[in-house]
Amino acid sequence: MNVSLAFFGIGLVFVVLQSTVLHLASWTPIIPDLTLILCVYWALNRPRVEAVWATFLLGYAIDILSSPQPGVNALAFTAVFLVAYVVFRYVWATGALISAVTVFMAVWLKVGTLIVISPLFELTARGWVVVADAILREAIFSACIAPVLFLMLRSIQNRMETVRKPSSLVDAAS
Amino acid sequence: MSKAGFLAVVLLRRYRVPIHCVLALALAFYVVTVSSTSPNGGEPVTRLLSQSMKPLKKSLHAVGAAIHNLQVNYVAFKDLWNENHALKEQIAALEAERNRLFEAKLANDRLTELLEIRTRILRQSVAATVITHSPSSWFRTITVDKGGRAGIHQGMAVITPRGVVGKVVSVEEDTAKVMLLTDHKSGLDIITQRTRVRGIVSGSVDGEPVVKYMGRNEDVRPGDRLITSGLDGTFPKGLLVGTIVEIAEDGPGLFRRVRVSLAVDPLVMEEVLFISAEPKPAVSSTATRDREPAQSATP
Numbered sequence: 214m215n216v217s218l219a220f221f222g223i224g225l226v227f228v229v230l231q232s233t234v235l236h237l238a239s240w241t242p243i244i245p246d247l248t249l250i251l252c253v254y255w256a257l258n259r260p261r262v263e264a265v266w267a268t269f270l271l272g273y274a275i276d277i278l279s280s281p282q283p284g285v286n287a288l289a290f291t292a293v294f295l296v297a298y299v300v301f302r303y304v305w306a307t308g309a310l311i312s313a314v315t316v317f318m319a320v321w322l323k324v325g326t327l328i329v330i331s332p333l334f335e336l337t338a339r340g341w342v343v344v345a346d347a348i349l350r351e352a353i354f355s356a357c358i359a360p361v362l363f364l365m366l367r368s369i370q371n372r373m374e375t376v377r378k379p380s381s382l383v384d385a386a387s
Numbered sequence: 388m389s390k391a392g393f394l395a396v397v398l399l400r401r402y403r404v405p406i407h408c409v410l411a412l413a414l415a416f417y418v419v420t421v422s423s424t425s426p427n428g429g430e431p432v433t434r435l436l437s438q439s440m441k442p443l444k445k446s447l448h449a450v451g452a453a454i455h456n457l458q459v460n461y462v463a464f465k466d467l468w469n470e471n472h473a474l475k476e477q478i479a480a481l482e483a484e485r486n487r488l489f490e491a492k493l494a495n496d497r498l499t500e501l502l503e504i505r506t507r508i509l510r511q512s513v514a515a516t517v518i519t520h521s522p523s524s525w526f527r528t529i530t531v532d533k534g535g536r537a538g539i540h541q542g543m544a545v546i547t548p549r550g551v552v553g554k555v556v557s558v559e560e561d562t563a564k565v566m567l568l569t570d571h572k573s574g575l576d577i578i579t580q581r582t583r584v585r586g587i588v589s590g591s592v593d594g595e596p597v598v599k600y601m602g603r604n605e606d607v608r609p610g611d612r613l614i615t616s617g618l619d620g621t622f623p624k625g626l627l628v629g630t631i632v633e634i635a636e637d638g639p640g641l642f643r644r645v646r647v648s649l650a651v652d653p654l655v656m657e658e659v660l661f662i663s664a665e666p667k668p669a670v671s672s673t674a675t676r677d678r679e680p681a682q683s684a685t686p
Contacts, residue, residue, distance in 0.1 A: 229447060232447050232451070260404050261404070262403055262404060262407045264404075265404060265407040265408050265411050266407065266411060268411070269411040269414065269415060272415070273415075273418075276418075276433070277433065277436050277437050277440050278440065278443075278444060278447070282419065282422055283418055283419070283422040283433040283437070284415050284416070284417075284418030284419035284420075284421075284422055284433070285415075285419055287411070287414075287415040287418060288412060288415035288416055288418075288419055291408060291411040291412045291415055292412060294408060295405065295408040295409075295412065298404055298405065298408065299405060
C-alpha cells in the first residue's frame, strides 16, 4: 500500500478523533493537533506532490467538519507544510527534541495563519492574550506528543517501504 | 525541445513540491475568499461537500456526545461510588457507636438492678464481673474479677437480680471461683413458693438441675417457683432459684424426679453479687449509706 495513502488515512482518523473524542472529552482541555503533527512529519520525511495535496485535503476536511469559515485550515496546513519543507527540512536532525521544537513552531505558524486569514480573529488587546495563551498551551502539548507520533509514523513508513522494496528489486533485476 | 523549455521542465521537476504548495495555497486562499464574500456562506464545492458531510458530521457528533456522556456518567458513577463508600463507613461507625451505647445502657440497667437488690438485702455484699466460664463440662464454675482483697471469702452466696447463681468455692487475692447451681456437686436448700414444700436443688452431670428429696405425696406441679429457704445459713430466704418444668414419677425410692429451669442462665450473666452471712454494718449517716453501696456495686 502506498505510504502517502496510508498517511492520508491516518490523517483522516486524526481529524475524526480531533472532532469527536479529543474535542468533547473534558479530560483534555487542550486538544493536541495530531493532524498538524502528521503534516509536519510528512513534509520533513516524505515530501511529495501527493503529500502537499493530502495536507491541503486534511485541512479542508477540518474546515468542512468544524471551521466556520471554509478554507482557513486548508490554507494554514498547506502553509505549515511549505514552511516545514522549505525551512525546517534543512535544519532537520533526527531526535525527539528537534521534532518537538518543530511541531511547537508549526502550531504557532498554523494559528498565525488562521489569525491573519480569518476575520473571526478580530480581537481586542485582552483577547490576544487569551488566544496567545491557548496557542502556547496547544503548542506545548502538541510538541510533547510529537516525538511519540513521529516514532509511530516512522515505524509505519519503514515497515511499508521494507515491504515494497523486494518488488522494486525484482523489477530492477528484470 | 529548446533550452528554455528543458530548463523549465528541470525547474518544474526540481521544485515541484513548493510549486504544488503554492498552488494549494492559492486554492485555499480562493476558497477562503469566496466563502467570506459569498452571501451563501461558501463556494459551491465547499457547500456541496458540507451538505454531503452532514450525516457524517451528525454521526461524529453523536459518537462524541456518547463518549462525553459516558465520561460524564462515569464521573457521576465514580462520585456516587465514593459517596456510597463514605456513607457505608459512616453507617458502620454509627452502628458501632449505637452498639456501644446500647451495651452501656444494658450494663447500666444490670448494675442498677444489682444496686437495688444490694440495698434490699440486709447483708454485706460485693459486686463483681464474670471474667471466665469453666472450660470443662464436668465442673460448672465461673471466675469473677474480685477476690479476698474485696472481701470475698469461701462459702459466700452468689446471686444476680434474677436469682441465685451459686456459692464461692475458692478465693484468690483478686479473683474468686464460684460453683454454679448446675454443677453436680452443688446443693441448695429450697422451698416451693406456692406450697412451701422443701427440697434440695442440685446440678447433674448432664447439666440439667433437679430437685432432690421431693416426696411423692408432696403438692408440687410444673410451673411452681422455687425460692431459697434460708435454712442453710448462706442464702437469705426468698431468693428465686428457678421453676419446676417437669415432674416424673420414676424417681428413686420415695422421691420423684423433678426437673428445674433455673432463674439465672449462667452462660449469659455478666455481673454478680456476693452476699456475706454477716449482716450489714450499722450506718451512722444518710450520706454514708447513699455513697457506700454505689462504690462497691461498681464491678
